[in-house]
Structure formats: C-alpha cells, structure tokens
Amino acid sequence: MTALEQQGGTVTVKTNRGDTLHSRAVIGADGSASKVARYVGVRCAQVDLALEVEVPADERTAERWRGRILMDWVPLPGSFGWVFPKGDVITAGVVAARGNPVALRAYKEDFLKRHELLGPRPLHDTGHLTRCRHPDSPLARGRVLVAGDAAALVDHWSREGISYALRSGDLAGRAAIRLVTAADTTEETTAADHYGRQINHDLGGEMRASGSLSHLFARNPGLLHTALTRVPPMWRQLDSYIAGHTSVATIMTTPLARTAAAVGTRLPLPRNRRAGDPARQPEGAKGTAG
Ligand SMILES: Cc1cc2nc3c(=O)[nH]c(=O)nc-3n(C[C@H](O)[C@H](O)[C@H](O)COP(=O)(O)OP(=O)(O)OC[C@H]3O[C@@H](n4cnc5c(N)ncnc54)[C@H](O)[C@@H]3O)c2cc1C
Structure with missing residues (x-):
C-alpha cells in the first residue's frame, strides 16, 4: 500500500503495483511503521x-x-x-x-x-x-481502522504485541463488518466509536497496568529483581504471564504486586535514573532472572 484516502463512503487504496482498490472499510495492520497509522493520527x-x-x-x-x-x-x-x-x-x-x-x-x-x-x-x-499508544490516541478515522502495532497496541513493560495484534485484529474485523453496512456518517461514527470503546475496555486496562509496572521497573529495577528472585510467588506470576495464563493487569491486582507498587512509588528516583545520565548502572541493581 502506498496511499489511501476516503471520499464519501469509499476508501481508496493505492499499491506500488499500480492497483487502485476501493473498499467500504479498511483495517491498517501494517505494523509499527504504519502508513495507515499516520492517516488515522495515532499518537504514542x-x-x-x-x-x-x-x-x-x-x-x-x-x-x-x-x-x-x-x-x-x-x-x-x-x-x-x-x-x-x-x-x-x-x-x-x-x-x-x-x-x-x-x-x-x-x-x-x-x-x-x-x-x-x-x-x-x-x-x-x-x-x-x-x-505504545497514548491512551487518547485515535483508533479510527472514518472507515479506516488500525489494529496491532499500527494502533501502537503493545505492552509497556514486556513490549509483547502479538496477543494485542490478534485480539485487536479480531475486534477490528467485527467493526469492519459494521462499517461495510453503515448507511451514513452517523452509523460510520457509531461503528468506529464502538471499536474504540472495545479496545479501551478490553486492552486499555492491560496497557494501563503494564504502564504502572513499567514505571515501577524504570524507577527501581532492583526492587523488581529482588521480588522476582527472592519471592517465589512473584516468579510464578511472571512464569504464568509468559506462558499466557495470566495478564499483567491481573498480576498488578495481587496483594504482593500492590505492595511492591506502593513501596516502589514512594522510593526516590535513583540518581542515575534522572535526566541526562541514562547509561550508568545503579549499585546492586544489576541482575539476571532465569
Ligand atoms: C525485536 C522484537 C521482538 C519482539 N518480540 C516479541 C515477543 O517475543 N512476543 C510478542 O508478543 N511480541 C514481540 N514483539 C512485538 C511483536 O512483534 C508485534 O507486536 C507484532 O508482530 C504486531 O503484529 P502486527 O500484525 O500488528 O504487525 P507486524 O507483525 O509488524 O505485521 C505488519 C505487516 O504489514 C506489512 N506492511 C507494512 N507496511 C505495509 C504497506 N505499506 N503495505 C502493505 N503491507 C505493509 C509488513 O510487511 C508486515 O507483514 C517484538 C517486537 C520486536 C521489534
């Protein structure tokens, strides 16, 4: 795809083979350098x-x-x-x-x-x-939707994006069916808004939780390392997350994670984590968990 535009109820897509395609709905699933994201105005x-x-x-x-x-x-x-x-x-x-x-x-x-x-x-x-998308970033413009990396649906902490791409792709497909049958701009807006609400409801909570974890991790990697290597239930939670049996959002609601988050946000930002000195390493924070 080299270009797209919407006129009336039709989206026109041009390809580098010289084809011009017309559609009543388009889903941009063209990854993190997405052209469709630029059209929709995705913000990170x-x-x-x-x-x-x-x-x-x-x-x-x-x-x-x-x-x-x-x-x-x-x-x-x-x-x-x-x-x-x-x-x-x-x-x-x-x-x-x-x-x-x-x-x-x-x-x-x-x-x-x-x-x-x-x-x-x-x-x-x-x-x-x-x-990773800004929470207010658009997910659609007219009859054009974005899903997966194109919508910047990626976990803030693990940068996992495959499950986000699959789940948002499924929801976008359903929204596209509604868009195809939308008779006017009101129905078009309703279908696009519905998709945005579903993404925010289903995936937004996970991204918010992973944002909190990411913030905690950047502030104090030593705390997270200690929790994972010295507190067996924490390691089991991570193991379960990696196996796809739980989500960061669920982990962040456990009493242990809530306590760690509360402690972590009260700790001062380590000196070398402040602006201007990103490459130095905090004493005692280096770690490998495996
Ligand atoms: C180094 C690295 C490691 C990662 N590891 C993991 C991991 O272990 N687990 C995990 O869950 N996630 C991981 N991710 C993230 C994961 O790869 C993405 O979130 C996921 O692939 C997103 O799927 P997608 O279908 O939205 O986009 P993509 O997989 O990027 O697919 C986009 C497709 O669109 C095509 N395309 C792009 N532009 C155009 C165009 N103009 N016209 C036509 N086609 C186009 C591309 O060729 C590509 O085939 C990793 C990412 C990186 C960078």
Missing part, C-alpha cells in the same frame, strides 16, 4: 528500540537452554534483555527507550557475549521500534 506515549538476533543452536546449546528463558535487566532505564530458546534456534534481544542506540548496541553485544550467543552467524539480525 512510549517509543522503544528493540534489537534482536536469531541464532542457530547446536545440540549442546539447545540442551542447555531447553525449558528455560532468561530475562536480564539494566544498564539502561526500563530496558531488558531476553533469551527465548526455540529448539534448534535461539532468539535473543534487548529493548530500551529510543534515543541511545549506541549504548543499546553495546548492551546487546555484551549480553550476547555473556550468554555465548555471539559465535554462531545469526539467521536474522534485526532492529525495530516498538510503540
């Missing part, structure tokens, strides 16, 4: 850079990682590294707020070296922005 509250490699794993490495994942925090505020083994392939990456790519690349190199993943030639070596 958080933009991060994620760097990821996929490396082949020999038998010994695959065996070493079998049944494990690894998450690693610091040295950049709100950042983390991960190793997700997938049998004969291992995915490893790092993510942090956009704006310090040199430090993030250095973290990635160090992280991969520490876990002996620098040796094999990567099958993929990619870098992408991940974007």
